[in-house]
Amino acid sequence: MERKNIDWGNLGFGYVQTDWRYVANFKNGQWEEGGLTADANITMNECACVLQYAQTCFEGLKAYTTVDGKIVCFRPDLNAARMADSCRRMKMPVFPEEKFVEAVIETVRANAQWVPPYGSGASLYLRPFMFGSDSIIGVKPANEFQFRIFATPVGPYFKGGVKPLTVRISDLDRAAPRGTGHIKAGLNYAMSLYNIVDAHEQGYDENVYVDSATRTHIEETGGANIIFIKGNTLVTPKSDTILPSITRRSLLQVAKDYLGMEVEEREVLLSEIDQFTECGLCGTAAVISPVGKIVDHGKDISYAGMGPVIQKLYDTLRGIQMGQIEGPAGWIQEIC
Numbered sequence: 106m107e108r109k110n111i112d113w114g115n116l117g118f119g120y121v122q123t124d125w126r127y128v129a130n131f132k133n134g135q136w137e138e139g140g141l142t143a144d145a146n147i148t149m150n151e152c153a154c155v156l157q158y159a160q161t162c163f164e165g166l167k168a169y170t171t172v173d174g175k176i177v178c179f180r181p182d183l184n185a186a187r188m189a190d191s192c193r194r195m196k197m198p199v200f201p202e203e204k205f206v207e208a209v210i211e212t213v214r215a216n217a218q219w220v221p222p223y224g225s226g227a228s229l230y231l232r233p234f235m236f237g238s239d240s241i242i243g244v245k246p247a248n249e250f251q252f253r254i255f256a257t258p259v260g261p262y263f264k265g266g267v268k269p270l271t272v273r274i275s276d277l278d279r280a281a282p283r284g285t286g287h288i289k290a291g292l293n294y295a296m297s298l299y300n301i302v303d304a305h306e307q308g309y310d311e312n313v314y315v316d317s318a319t320r321t322h323i324e325e326t327g328g329a330n331i332i333f334i335k336g337n338t339l340v341t342p343k344s345d346t347i348l349p350s351i352t353r354r355s356l357l358q359v360a361k362d363y364l365g366m367e368v369e370e371r372e373v374l375l376s377e378i379d380q381f382t383e384c385g386l387c388g389t390a391a392v393i394s395p396v397g398k399i400v401d402h403g404k405d406i407s408y409a410g411m412g413p414v415i416q417k418l419y420d421t422l423r424g425i426q427m428g429q430i431e432g433p434a435g436w437i438q439e440i441c
């Protein structure tokens with residue numbers, strides 16, 4: 106297989122149109138047979154439910170080349186399950202979980218020339234998503250839906266070395282109790298855009314959200330979960346309004362089973378975050394981005410950045426993903 110002629114090491118995180126995407130339509134109460142298409146555009150009515158009432162959710166995962174030259178992706182079954190949860194909460198039809206994984210595999214296979222080589226640090230980002238596509242003006246769910254997966258090559262996250270992030274405790278909220286913070290809905294991002302632009306304008310990389318009911322404990326950032334380290338213990342917030350990160354879940358298992366660490370998933374108080382030595386943000390994009398500083402209204406709380414424990418967690422999970430370390434059964438989905 107001949108790879109596309111791309112400078113993999115210098116790719117950023119932006120949309121690059123690849124050759125094939127997967128499409129399946131839901132009509133008359135059932136999923137039609139899905140398949141690949143070369144058409145990257147979607148045509149729909151001006152009154153489509155997604156355009157008027159934001160009935161949409163998405164997923165994100167990566168395909169990449171391992172040390173022995175295989176193209177794989179990481180735990181796509183968990184993306185399938187999470188998307189099913191998102192669909193149920195958004196009153197959208199679940200795309201069957203086994204078909205989701207098959208569609209991921211089909212999309213990657215068709216775009217194999219776009220999968221970056223081992224060692225480049227780049228990967229092929231996959232974006233499964235679903236939206237209500239028929240015209241809806243009275244407030245109710247759509248009747249017709251489209252499920253799609255496109256692929257786009259993305260560059261190494263830590264280009265030119267790891268820069269620890271500076272983040273702020275946000276004054277705006279991302280999720281309400283009993284709301285939709287725990288599902289991957291586009292609407293959670295729509296309302297965070299104002300705040301992320303404001304954070305960047307004020308010189309911060311990200312917003313750290315606290316719980317909106319009491320504003321006393323830490324939740325997560327706009328697009329990544331948060332972990333803290335104290336001694337040999339990994340501490341991460343437990344809350345019904347956090348998006349359950351697959352990276353975080355995997356890191357907890359790596360900490361316990363590979364590194365012999367203690368793991369605490371519990372409420373994390375804003376008032377205790379100065380007692381941790383390391384802090385990181387976790388998600389598919391970077392695995393872990395180290396945090397150097399959390400700013401809480403003029404008070405700076407400093408961390409070790411890529412400290413020894415976060416480095417070990419990162420190296421171990423990356424090692425498992427890249428096929429250098431034997432992972433738990435089922436973590437690596439071979440594609441070709």
Ligand SMILES: *Cc1c(COP(=O)(O)O)cnc(C)c1O
Pocket residue numbers: 165289325326327328329330348349350351352353387388389390
């Ligand atoms: C997608 C997402 C994450 C990260 O989840 P991963 O499965 O690890 O990629 C964290 N927080 C939010 C709000 C997200 O949307």
